[in-house]
Amino acid sequence: MIVVLDRDIARADIDRLTEDLGAAGLSAKLSGNGDPWMLVAAEQVPGRVRQWVRELPGVSRVVDVPGKFRLSSRDFQPESSTVTLDNGLTIGGTGFVVAAGPCAVESAELLSATADSVRAAGAEVLRGGAYKPRTSPYSFQGLGPAGADLLDQERKRSGLPVVTEVVDPGDVELLADRADMLQVGTRNMQNFALLSEVGRSGKPVLLKRGFAATIEEWLFAAEYVLSTGNTQVVLCERGIRSYDPSTRFTLDVSAVPVVKALSHLPVIIDPSHSSGRRDLVKPLALAAAAVGADGLLVDVHPESAAALCDGDQALSPEEFTDLMASLRRVLAAVDRTLARPCEPLRAREA
Amino acid sequence: MIVVLDRDIARADIDRLTEDLGAAGLSAKLSGNGDPWMLVAAEQVPGRVRQWVRELPGVSRVVDVPGKFRLSSRDFQPESSTVTLDNGLTIGGTGFVVAAGPCAVESAELLSATADSVRAAGAEVLRGGAYKPRTSPYSFQGLGPAGADLLDQERKRSGLPVVTEVVDPGDVELLADRADMLQVGTRNMQNFALLSEVGRSGKPVLLKRGFAATIEEWLFAAEYVLSTGNTQVVLCERGIRSYDPSTRFTLDVSAVPVVKALSHLPVIIDPSHSSGRRDLVKPLALAAAAVGADGLLVDVHPESAAALCDGDQALSPEEFTDLMASLRRVLAAVDRTLARPCEPLRAREA
Amino acid sequence: MIVVLDRDIARADIDRLTEDLGAAGLSAKLSGNGDPWMLVAAEQVPGRVRQWVRELPGVSRVVDVPGKFRLSSRDFQPESSTVTLDNGLTIGGTGFVVAAGPCAVESAELLSATADSVRAAGAEVLRGGAYKPRTSPYSFQGLGPAGADLLDQERKRSGLPVVTEVVDPGDVELLADRADMLQVGTRNMQNFALLSEVGRSGKPVLLKRGFAATIEEWLFAAEYVLSTGNTQVVLCERGIRSYDPSTRFTLDVSAVPVVKALSHLPVIIDPSHSSGRRDLVKPLALAAAAVGADGLLVDVHPESAAALCDGDQALSPEEFTDLMASLRRVLAAVDRTLARPCEPLRAREA
Amino acid sequence: MIVVLDRDIARADIDRLTEDLGAAGLSAKLSGNGDPWMLVAAEQVPGRVRQWVRELPGVSRVVDVPGKFRLSSRDFQPESSTVTLDNGLTIGGTGFVVAAGPCAVESAELLSATADSVRAAGAEVLRGGAYKPRTSPYSFQGLGPAGADLLDQERKRSGLPVVTEVVDPGDVELLADRADMLQVGTRNMQNFALLSEVGRSGKPVLLKRGFAATIEEWLFAAEYVLSTGNTQVVLCERGIRSYDPSTRFTLDVSAVPVVKALSHLPVIIDPSHSSGRRDLVKPLALAAAAVGADGLLVDVHPESAAALCDGDQALSPEEFTDLMASLRRVLAAVDRTLARPCEPLRAREA
Incomplete structure (x- = not known):
């Protein structure tokens, strides 16, 4: 599961979000070099969990990636990147x-x-x-x-x-x-x-x-x-x-x-x-x-x-x-x- | 060395030619299914031998093929075949x-x-x-x-x-x-x-x-x-x-x-x-x-x-x-x- | 499924057996060069079918081979062959x-x-x-x-x-x-x-x-x-x-x-x-x-x-x-x- | 060519040696981490050049390595290393x-x-x-x-x-x-x-x-x-x-x-x-x-x-x-x- 964050999310909100996910047993960690961007959970999660995450403050969208790859996958981004x-x-x-x-x-x-x-x-x-x-x-x-x-x-x-x-x-x-x-x-x-x-x-x-x-x-x-x-x-x-x-x-x-x-x-x-x-x-x-x-x-x-x-x-x-x-x-x-x-x-x- | 024969060469002439080559130490053998076509010697031969073979009766042309391949080689036939x-x-x-x-x-x-x-x-x-x-x-x-x-x-x-x-x-x-x-x-x-x-x-x-x-x-x-x-x-x-x-x-x-x-x-x-x-x-x-x-x-x-x-x-x-x-x-x-x-x-x- | 036959089975009994299996939808065919030996069905079959086949006359034993191989498999013959x-x-x-x-x-x-x-x-x-x-x-x-x-x-x-x-x-x-x-x-x-x-x-x-x-x-x-x-x-x-x-x-x-x-x-x-x-x-x-x-x-x-x-x-x-x-x-x-x-x-x- | 130096050679002598070799057209460079050890020339050299190098001051021995490898080669060191x-x-x-x-x-x-x-x-x-x-x-x-x-x-x-x-x-x-x-x-x-x-x-x-x-x-x-x-x-x-x-x-x-x-x-x-x-x-x-x-x-x-x-x-x-x-x-x-x-x-x- 990839959690894409709001572009203008504050650092404190990211920390709180990570904590909430952690409390729910999800080992999500921030991806990217300082730029608030996205959290990548180690594993796939059931639909109801994704639904819950989607509604947390600061979350822009939640993507389920069924295969082995995540950020490189067409499941994560259907359109070809440039x-x-x-x-x-x-x-x-x-x-x-x-x-x-x-x-x-x-x-x-x-x-x-x-x-x-x-x-x-x-x-x-x-x-x-x-x-x-x-x-x-x-x-x-x-x-x-x-x-x-x-x-x-x-x-x-x-x-x-x-x-x-x-x-x-x-x-x-x-x-x-x-x-x-x-x-x-x-x-x-x-x-x-x-x-x-x-x-x-x-x-x-x-x-x-x-x-x-x-x-x-x-x-x-x-x-x-x-x-x-x-x-x-x-x-x-x-x-x-x-x-x-x-x-x-x-x-x-x-x-x-x-x-x-x-x-x-x-x-x-x-x-x-x-x-x-x-x-x-x-x-x-x-x-x-x-x-x-x-x-x-x-x-x-x-x-x-x-x-x-x-x-x-x-x-x-x-x-x-x-x-x-x-x-x-x-x-x-x-x-x-x-x-x-x-x-x-x-x-x-x- | 490949010895291409005259198309109308008689069987007896082929046999005589093979014999002549054999006497010269060349193990040429007829290639092809009954159709008088060409003799393929096992090895490359020096230029003076090729010259001698070229002038034997019934020989149309003599081709030296320097690489490993013979009949499939572009050295044997430069133009693409169809x-x-x-x-x-x-x-x-x-x-x-x-x-x-x-x-x-x-x-x-x-x-x-x-x-x-x-x-x-x-x-x-x-x-x-x-x-x-x-x-x-x-x-x-x-x-x-x-x-x-x-x-x-x-x-x-x-x-x-x-x-x-x-x-x-x-x-x-x-x-x-x-x-x-x-x-x-x-x-x-x-x-x-x-x-x-x-x-x-x-x-x-x-x-x-x-x-x-x-x-x-x-x-x-x-x-x-x-x-x-x-x-x-x-x-x-x-x-x-x-x-x-x-x-x-x-x-x-x-x-x-x-x-x-x-x-x-x-x-x-x-x-x-x-x-x-x-x-x-x-x-x-x-x-x-x-x-x-x-x-x-x-x-x-x-x-x-x-x-x-x-x-x-x-x-x-x-x-x-x-x-x-x-x-x-x-x-x-x-x-x-x-x-x-x-x-x-x-x-x-x- | 492999059906091993009695060594002394008569040809007519093999034919009847093949017919019976065919009627049950099993495409078993005789394996071997004339020697009455075994029937090999194209696919695996459920346990109750194996049970039924086991009791047909002329059948010595029935072997289920779960993998891809049949006669070469250790599932078919556990002991090493010589x-x-x-x-x-x-x-x-x-x-x-x-x-x-x-x-x-x-x-x-x-x-x-x-x-x-x-x-x-x-x-x-x-x-x-x-x-x-x-x-x-x-x-x-x-x-x-x-x-x-x-x-x-x-x-x-x-x-x-x-x-x-x-x-x-x-x-x-x-x-x-x-x-x-x-x-x-x-x-x-x-x-x-x-x-x-x-x-x-x-x-x-x-x-x-x-x-x-x-x-x-x-x-x-x-x-x-x-x-x-x-x-x-x-x-x-x-x-x-x-x-x-x-x-x-x-x-x-x-x-x-x-x-x-x-x-x-x-x-x-x-x-x-x-x-x-x-x-x-x-x-x-x-x-x-x-x-x-x-x-x-x-x-x-x-x-x-x-x-x-x-x-x-x-x-x-x-x-x-x-x-x-x-x-x-x-x-x-x-x-x-x-x-x-x-x-x-x-x-x-x- | 590998030029093995005397263990107690002074830095100044190494430099002079490298210079001499360079003047003779040999691109020998010091191998090793600070420890005076050996000079490795980029290419093989003729026997008379090796002879000349062998007699330069500070040189312990000169090894010709015929193959592609140098220091790992049995030509350089015939006995197995430990x-x-x-x-x-x-x-x-x-x-x-x-x-x-x-x-x-x-x-x-x-x-x-x-x-x-x-x-x-x-x-x-x-x-x-x-x-x-x-x-x-x-x-x-x-x-x-x-x-x-x-x-x-x-x-x-x-x-x-x-x-x-x-x-x-x-x-x-x-x-x-x-x-x-x-x-x-x-x-x-x-x-x-x-x-x-x-x-x-x-x-x-x-x-x-x-x-x-x-x-x-x-x-x-x-x-x-x-x-x-x-x-x-x-x-x-x-x-x-x-x-x-x-x-x-x-x-x-x-x-x-x-x-x-x-x-x-x-x-x-x-x-x-x-x-x-x-x-x-x-x-x-x-x-x-x-x-x-x-x-x-x-x-x-x-x-x-x-x-x-x-x-x-x-x-x-x-x-x-x-x-x-x-x-x-x-x-x-x-x-x-x-x-x-x-x-x-x-x-x-x-």
Whole structure:
């Protein structure tokens, strides 16, 4: 049972309400980061109890969530949710959002060149990693804080919002100041300390699916963020581990309609990391559009042969431009268009 | 090394050629079912040997195939191959072929009703199983020969070519007389005795991917058919086994561009068996069209709640019609159209 | 519901009984190959119906099987079953049976040399393939009928019972005359035509687990054999497909206690094909003994570097002798010993 | 290339050495937490360069590591390494170490009762979680700091060393003061921030395999710890994700000999979390001993039906005692015994 509170409820009223529920045997606790928002009871409750709670002062509505999930569930929120970045770009509506850029931030020049080329092709978000979780401690780990500063400079220069990965709870604050959206990577999907910390930052969160996570585990990871009161969550399918060595991972396109049946959260697809092969990025991107995803995350690098990270999968700017042209046609066939930031917001930013 | 022979070569010349090659240490053996066609040597050979072979009498051309695959490889045949059914319908060209129908043949009435409705919606092949490989010996195993007769009657009545599964080498002859295309199912992909037998039948073969087969194993299974001399092979991706219980299998859409990079064979997708969920069939079908597949295999049943086999995944005729309308739009966006049989052939048949 | 009939029941009485059950709405059908044995009803039935059936003439007992499995289930037969070969060797009792030999039969000399060395080390069954299911049609496929003849000669010469794989229903008769036990390989576990045919042969069957089969699917495959009336089934775990390339397959030792909780059938382990690595065979063989398996299937080849099939995993006779010495110690620690054929039978055979 | 330095080398000499190497184009960087220890170059270098480095002042030895791994590799350290806890108990020698206890710490009484019973049965390490990484944010997450205090009290009371899981880099210091060994759980195996932090703590580390990690990824995770200078790493196989729902995970016993061929690190097995089934713990524990593991991690709970976490897999004290009796026999068969702490150390501690 989720008890949604009046927006203007006083702290004292919340405490009294929690006490009343406790006296009735309900372990409801406040969800969210200080913002009076909602109480989540540990278990489902009978209808007559819900009726009683509904009439307590300060309660706006009471929602029964029959399945395993709560805040991420369509039973809790039937309409699809959207996540809006600072420049007004909305993820999860009829618009389709393409985030593109280098796997790792390498230099200001390369970042600007990539940003300009992907924007020209129709991307509206710049992706780039300052902190790279690498399998080997001897691989390039990203530029760290210097990379974050480059991202910050680039978003100011280009006006493109930036999404970047965070790998340590201790880095959340630094990155929250320098990026528009925080990515939790596949290897950290069940790093619950990190999920809570990005949740509390209040920033939009891009939550990649663990490469061996079930959809249930993925939605529970989203619940860790949502239960901090941060509702700005976008899911990203990026391939799961299978036995076939043809591709680095197996892109699970079915995950999109499966998630959408269970949850109101937006879902995008990463065709670059799932396949690990440049030649597969375009067909998988078109499949993503056709299957109902809300966007893409694409590796683009002006000189992929020299990339410090995952160059085999990065598109050249020319290949990306070609992909976007084909993508527009498939999107039109499913009654969608590329998302554009809200113009007034965009003007203000400029 | 593959030695393609002159079409009009005499048997005696073949024997002499084989002998000459053997004397040179090459274990070339005739591929194909009696039809003088080609010799396949067990190993790659140096360029000077190929040159020598090329000039032997009766040799049309000599092909070096550097990878693991031979007859299925794009190195052997760079242009994409096509498979043409008796009514002139071509699988693997610019046309996109939809085969639809009930999982299992149940009665003449149901089969005719389904055939009429799927044809009206744009399907050009009727699918239906007379022999069903079922996990449990206590499940409905199909009508057997009676089901095959129903398929034969229905293709004569409706003019729709029929594809049906064969599970036993001993049934190949019976089914080859009653169907237009023989399907080898996922559980039999490495049933090498069956592959050889369907190959020798000379009928077009629909080869489903084993649910835990690598793409390499799948192409080797195709080689078993091709090496009998039967070049009429269409591959079908139908989902692979993963750890996620959300769907029955995980549809591997990447398999389509991966196969097309390695092989000239057409590839279609089965969104029904991969997901096992009616609500996923349409989005997965659209993804199949976008990713570059050459067609679909779809379960349709007029009364799916009463279906004797896999009713949970069968579309109603109305749902199928809706799918086809959306499919036409996505196909147009990737410059394809629904395939149509060759009209003169069709006329002749009628 | 399973209705076990009197051993001496007349055919007419069976027919009458089937009719009576049919009149009561029960679709019971005779299981077994001509031998009056049992009727298996498609569904569970209420207790009062079982009571009524129990009292019909010709009925010996009625068993209710609550789970999915029937003839393989411990609910049907609580005591562990055993399979006895012609020389009296019993698989599934307190004895632990080791079958060893070359992956493929290559020559009479090699087979005899291997048989003598594995017998000297304590193996009591000779394994060897005359028909090899190979991923590629261009790999060595076994000697076929000539290989089967070699096995037959060798079992007569050495007195060791022989287990060999059958891949085509059409070969069952030939191999049943030349071997003591028929193996259904991992790629054919759901080749239902083959399962029925080996069942009908009446020979002991070694049923390998499909490399991506669930335990449920494996037991259902056993049901296909058992429902022909052939109760001589031994299961063999041989590794399942996973994402880790370190080993060819992942040996699932848990399968042994999982199967033993569900079923009365004996289970052995193949440490050679699961790992594909010679250095892992011994530790995995010891783990098999410790986890409760009833035996082993081990590749041994006197000159593994020159083996025509799977040489990387074959032990030398010296390595096998070393394995057996360690195995005896672990078996003693779990109160088991190496199985020995029944002496009188053995004498009679000689 | 790994450059091992003289133990008494001065900081200035290290800096000069690094500079010299840098001038020669080698990106060697200091490994370890302040303790002058070794320089690890990013790449392999030719023999003449190694020779030159070997003669630089302050260099003790130079090791070429041909494979992917460095500090964890048997090429770097051919002899098996051991990890010794504060009480002198050694993991990785001929002794076999059993760590047992409740999944989660619940109360002082329960912890003491469990500690006493598992010690009486032969366990020499107490396991118990104060911080539990749970899939759902609504599940019991452990007692946190209070649980850590209970563990600290219990180890002082009983003298049993304690291993406990750490899930947040921010908790490492608190837990390092209250436990003898820090566990990194399966969901955090690639939480590189956490690996570095536990490495820097200098405490012995128990590194569980990610449930979908390759052995290569697992050893790279160990490299993250080792490259901080902390050599006290024990690996723990705890089951990998497969498609079969019979067990929670599939225990990969082959991982033990595979790791031991590549690495000098000790490896133990967790039969409780891999199977998730109480009835499988004993057979899997015996298989672990037979396959060559160095120890076990076993869930034991006096009242498993009431356990707050994973009660289905916890053994009762009686079942654990029975397991240990059987284990002793299998260990004897492979020439091992249960490990005992070093007596003088133990006395000193008391």
